[in-house]
Structures are given as structure tokens and as C-alpha cells.
Amino acid sequence: MYGHNEYRILLANAKVPVIVSNDTGRDGCPYEDFLSKGRVFSQERGWAGLDLEPDEDASAALCYTSGTTGRPKGVLTTLRGSYLAAIANAYETEMRADSVYLWILPMFHACGWTYPWAITASFATQITLRTVDPAQIWYHLLRSGVTHYCAAPTVQISLLNAKEAQPVPRKVTTIIAGSAPTAQLIGDLETKGILPVHVYGLTEVCEPDLNTGKFKLTCYTRKTYGPFTKAYVQPSWDTLSLEDRARKLARQGFGFLTSDPVRVVYQPKEGEEDLDTELVDVPKDGKTIGEIVTRGNITMKEYFQDPEATKKAFHGGYFHSGDLAVVHPDGYVAVQDRSKDIIISGGENASSLAIEQELATHPDILEVSVIARPHLKWGERAMAFVILRNQATARWAGRHNNFEVELKTHAKSRLPGFACPEWVQVVDELPKTSTGKIQKVALRKLVAKL
Missing domain, CATH: 3.30.300.30 (ANL, C-terminal domain)
Known part of the structure; x- marks a missing residue:
């Protein structure tokens, strides 16, 4: 959880009701009571009982960064951005009415990358889990008709090494983000009948407590609505070796259907930062390192009540990710590292x-x-x-x-x-x-x- 000082900062200007809860799913739990009040407020008519917001650029969600490098910053996203990100996720992962999505990615993480809405828009089925339990996950992969799930490479590795692991009875698409999948991981997933789709968003953070060895649970967020690029597979890759194909699949690729094209631009030299300087793209040589910048439909609206931080983050008209990358001759973007790594x-x-x-x-x-x-x-x-x-x-x-x-x-x-x-x-x-x-x-x- 946040420390007392961080909570003080969060609550100072938010002017919204806040619930701090470990949800049990049972009656009497604060979060369940909150949901019940929502149902009463809508007079049990669901969406039909709520007023339609006419402004598509109105704020939809407020998620906070962890504050590990300073005070926590609220990230505002819009109704339009949420809708377009959800539509993109459904399209890019080929989700349909007969799809079954298994929740491994936490829904609290940047609104679940908008997948709650992407799945609903697809008329697909959702299966929820309270914990990341490989045995439970394999139960659903083998018996519940699962067709889609999201997970970082480390979670994928734990699944592949579970004693329950075996080939799935149908094709399963797994959306991988967090770090690039290795050739070994891609090969192991494919032998189980699982198709990896590599996507890229921005990095989430968590603050470790080195006294206990545990992690403080924070409200993880991304400055986009989740993934906004995909390593689109080319037919010519079918003839490549697994290792060569994995190298290409591990790249971050191109922008989503509803996002603006991703750029990789030269970084200013230390001491020469100018918020009004025009951004210049690095050459497509696969060698010259620059910073990934993005703008458009599925980039955050602003930092909540922090115009100076917003101005700095969007200098040159683009959001600056802090991720260093190259652009290959075929146009595919490939992250090299976070600048600090x-x-x-x-x-x-x-x-x-x-x-x-x-x-x-x-x-x-x-x-x-x-x-x-x-x-x-x-x-x-x-x-x-x-x-x-x-x-x-x-x-x-x-x-x-x-x-x-x-x-x-x-x-x-x-x-x-x-x-x-x-x-x-x-x-x-x-x-x-x-x-x-x-x-x-x-x-x-x-x-x-x-």
C-alpha cells in the first residue's frame, strides 16, 4: 500500500470518494457495498439507469503512479481513449463472441488495459481469478474453453513449468507484455498450442520493501491505456528458424489500429533540454538509439492537477516514454532498454x-x-x-x-x-x-x- 504521506498527497486534491479495501467478494466487504450502492443508484437498470456523458473527451479514469521516484502523479484518461483502446485490443487479438478470456492480468492495473471493455464489446466470456495460481490457470486452459489471456513472460514461464502443463485442446492466444519474450519461451508456448502475441505499452512500477523482501501493493498505471504497439507477424517469417523468428517477434513493431504511428527520436544532450525543440527521428538502421514517443487516441489526457508535469511529459507535442529503442530498416521498433537500465x-x-x-x-x-x-x-x-x-x-x-x-x-x-x-x-x-x-x-x- 502507499505510505501515509503518499495517501495525504493523493487525497489532498482528488475530491472523490476513496475506498481502501482487500475485497473478499462477500457481503459486508466495503467494495461489495460500494458496488451495491451503484446498483441502487442505477435503480437496477444497469447502464440504462445512468446518464450518458455527451463529451467523449471527458475524463474516464484516474490511476496513480507509485511515487517511487517522487510524489505520486494521477494519470487521467478519457472516454474516447478508453473506447478506442478497447476496440483496438479486441481487433488486434482477434477476440469474438465465441472467445473466452481468462483474467490473469490484474484488473486494477491501468483498468486492466481496457480489456474489461474490449471483452464486453466482443460479447466474449470472462473467467476471473483471485490469485495467479498455475494449477487453477491450467484447469481453465484445459477444461473451460479459454481462448485468450494476458501475462508477462515471468508468469508464462511459471505456467510452462507447472506440473499441470500440457498441450491445450484448442488454439489459445496469449498477449505478452512487460518484457520481450525469449526464443525459448516462444518455442515452449508453441509446443503447448499457445500462440504468443507480443505487444508494448509503458512500464509499470512497484516499490520493494527490502526489510521484508515483499512488495508494497500500489495502484500501477501506464501513461497509455495499456498496449499500443504490436509485433505484427509477416508471412516470410514462417521459413525462419525459431531463434530468428523469435528475434523478430520480440520487437515492439508498429502502432495499433487506433493509435498514431510510433516515433523514435533523438534525445537532447544533458543540459540542452528545450521543451519547444522540434523532435527529430533516428535513422532506420537498427543501430541508432533514441526515445520512443507517442501521441493520439490512446495516450493519456494529462497528469491530474499537474500542468507543469504534463507540459514536460508532452514536450514537442508527443508523450515521452523514457524507453530507448532503435528502428530497423523494415520499420519495426525494437526497445533496447529503459534509459536507467x-x-x-x-x-x-x-x-x-x-x-x-x-x-x-x-x-x-x-x-x-x-x-x-x-x-x-x-x-x-x-x-x-x-x-x-x-x-x-x-x-x-x-x-x-x-x-x-x-x-x-x-x-x-x-x-x-x-x-x-x-x-x-x-x-x-x-x-x-x-x-x-x-x-x-x-x-x-x-x-x-x-
């Missing part, structure tokens, strides 16, 4: 995401996360935190130093020297948000103590 080693920029992609090709690795660690000679070098596959855990027990040597050798065959990990640590688990994304801020704090 780039590893600067000996004057060279190394992408932690690119390093993770290559390390993940080692057959004994289940999950891997890479961060920068200070280095006396090179400034920074990569440090890899690795979870081993179940069958590899016993083989490397008591010999993690030997595994480190083997992984470094593997890395040298696939990465330039400045990008190879200097340190490798085998761990039992990685810190993650409630949406399943690896939380690198917690790893950085651990490294700072080494």
Missing part, C-alpha cells in the same frame, strides 16, 4: 534486454535479469541474476562457480566483450511486481550493498 561500459552502451535475450538461450536457464554494477576499470559491467531450470538445479548444486564460467563462455560466443556479464549469481527467485514483471530496482539496491 542501459549499461555504460568503457564508453559503450550495452542493452540489458539484449544481454538477457542472449543469456536466455543457455539451455539450463529458466529466467535471467541483468543490471549494471559499478566496475573500477570500465565504469560499469553487467551482472546477471539467474534462475536455473528444475532439471539443472541438481546438476549445478554446489558448483555455481562452474556454472558462472560456463555461462560467461556461452555469452562470449554471442555478445561483444563489453556486454558480457562480469558477474553471475544463481538465485532461487527474482523480485517481481504483482503483474509478474522483474523489478530491477530491488536488484540494484541489493548490488549497492555488495
Whole structure:
């Protein structure tokens, strides 16, 4: 939960009723009472009992950032944006009236990426879960006719390694966001009959409590309405090897049907920031790094009661994501890293995401996360935190130093020297948000103590 100071900031100007609740789904729970009052207010007539808002640009939802890098900021989205994002999600995932969506992505996360409305607009069926339980998920995948679900790569990995995992009886489309899927993950999903669709939005955050090792639950939000790009599959990819196809699928691709085209622009040099400077696109060479910027239908309206922060976020007329990317000659955008996650080693920029992609090709690795660690000679070098596959855990027990040597050798065959990990640590688990994304801020704090 937020701390007392953060709650004070949230409540100071909101002027809306607030409910803080752990919903049980039972009568008497504050949230259930809130819903009941809504039903009474509409005179049990549902949408027909409510007044229609004539302004499509009216504010629809107010979600708050976590405040881990400053005071929490309220992100306002509109009715028009919510509608268009929902229509795009339904279209891009081919959701229809006979579809069955399984809720793994939390609905509190940026209004569930507008999927509550996308599913409803498609006349599809929804199945809800109270917790991310692989056994329950596989029960529904195998017996409830599920056709769609959203999950981060780390959640996908936990599903594939559950004892209940087996090929599904029908095609299932899984929407992957949070980080790029590896070739191994894509291949494992396909062997189970699950079709991965890689989409991209903006990064969610969660604040770790290093005293307890647990995460404080916050109201995660995105500055868009959820995903707004997709790695559209080309017919020519069918003849590629799994690894080559996965590399292409791991890119962020192009903007959704209802979004403006995504741009990657040069970043201003430190000290030369000018809010009125014209944005310039990087060349489509797959090498020049810039920042992803976006605008249009499915970008947030503004920061709530914070015009200065809004002006800064939208300088040049585009929302600045903070994600660094390149544009390939075929026009596909590929995220290299968050600006804070780039590893600067000996004057060279190394992408932690690119390093993770290559390390993940080692057959004994289940999950891997890479961060920068200070280095006396090179400034920074990569440090890899690795979870081993179940069958590899016993083989490397008591010999993690030997595994480190083997992984470094593997890395040298696939990465330039400045990008190879200097340190490798085998761990039992990685810190993650409630949406399943690896939380690198917690790893950085651990490294700072080494």
C-alpha cells in the first residue's frame, strides 16, 4: 500500500470518494457495498439507469503512479481513449463472441488495459481469478474453453513449468507484455498450442520493501491505456528458424489500429533540454538509439492537477516514454532498454534486454535479469541474476562457480566483450511486481550493498 504521506498527497486534491479495501467478494466487504450502492443508484437498470456523458473527451479514469521516484502523479484518461483502446485490443487479438478470456492480468492495473471493455464489446466470456495460481490457470486452459489471456513472460514461464502443463485442446492466444519474450519461451508456448502475441505499452512500477523482501501493493498505471504497439507477424517469417523468428517477434513493431504511428527520436544532450525543440527521428538502421514517443487516441489526457508535469511529459507535442529503442530498416521498433537500465561500459552502451535475450538461450536457464554494477576499470559491467531450470538445479548444486564460467563462455560466443556479464549469481527467485514483471530496482539496491 502507499505510505501515509503518499495517501495525504493523493487525497489532498482528488475530491472523490476513496475506498481502501482487500475485497473478499462477500457481503459486508466495503467494495461489495460500494458496488451495491451503484446498483441502487442505477435503480437496477444497469447502464440504462445512468446518464450518458455527451463529451467523449471527458475524463474516464484516474490511476496513480507509485511515487517511487517522487510524489505520486494521477494519470487521467478519457472516454474516447478508453473506447478506442478497447476496440483496438479486441481487433488486434482477434477476440469474438465465441472467445473466452481468462483474467490473469490484474484488473486494477491501468483498468486492466481496457480489456474489461474490449471483452464486453466482443460479447466474449470472462473467467476471473483471485490469485495467479498455475494449477487453477491450467484447469481453465484445459477444461473451460479459454481462448485468450494476458501475462508477462515471468508468469508464462511459471505456467510452462507447472506440473499441470500440457498441450491445450484448442488454439489459445496469449498477449505478452512487460518484457520481450525469449526464443525459448516462444518455442515452449508453441509446443503447448499457445500462440504468443507480443505487444508494448509503458512500464509499470512497484516499490520493494527490502526489510521484508515483499512488495508494497500500489495502484500501477501506464501513461497509455495499456498496449499500443504490436509485433505484427509477416508471412516470410514462417521459413525462419525459431531463434530468428523469435528475434523478430520480440520487437515492439508498429502502432495499433487506433493509435498514431510510433516515433523514435533523438534525445537532447544533458543540459540542452528545450521543451519547444522540434523532435527529430533516428535513422532506420537498427543501430541508432533514441526515445520512443507517442501521441493520439490512446495516450493519456494529462497528469491530474499537474500542468507543469504534463507540459514536460508532452514536450514537442508527443508523450515521452523514457524507453530507448532503435528502428530497423523494415520499420519495426525494437526497445533496447529503459534509459536507467542501459549499461555504460568503457564508453559503450550495452542493452540489458539484449544481454538477457542472449543469456536466455543457455539451455539450463529458466529466467535471467541483468543490471549494471559499478566496475573500477570500465565504469560499469553487467551482472546477471539467474534462475536455473528444475532439471539443472541438481546438476549445478554446489558448483555455481562452474556454472558462472560456463555461462560467461556461452555469452562470449554471442555478445561483444563489453556486454558480457562480469558477474553471475544463481538465485532461487527474482523480485517481481504483482503483474509478474522483474523489478530491477530491488536488484540494484541489493548490488549497492555488495
